Amino acid sequence: MSIEWLRDLIICIFGLAATVALIFIAVLVFLFYRQVRSMLYSIKATTTRIHGISSYVGDEVVKPVIEVVALIRGIRQGVETFSQFFKKREGGKNV
DSSP states (O other), X not given: OOHHHHHHHHHHHHHHHHHHHHHHHXXXXXXXXXHHHHHHHHHHHHHHHXXXXXXXXXXXXXXXXXXXXXXHHHHHHHHXXXXXXXXXXXXXXXX
């Protein structure tokens, strides 16, 4: 056995070990990718549902409440304007 043969044997062993390590890392990356992909799909589905719910709430709840509040404000402002006609002025006389 010469030093060249030992050198070639060590190069082959390290090459084989590196190949096995790269295959192992590739498998781990693929498994991680599958997990992340399923989580991202779940997050996307959840955000789609949340968007639908918020649109429904905006259309069916908030819009009518805003209309009712605007109507109440309008009525109150009309009553205040109408009541100003019957208030006594500072001189104590109705005008």
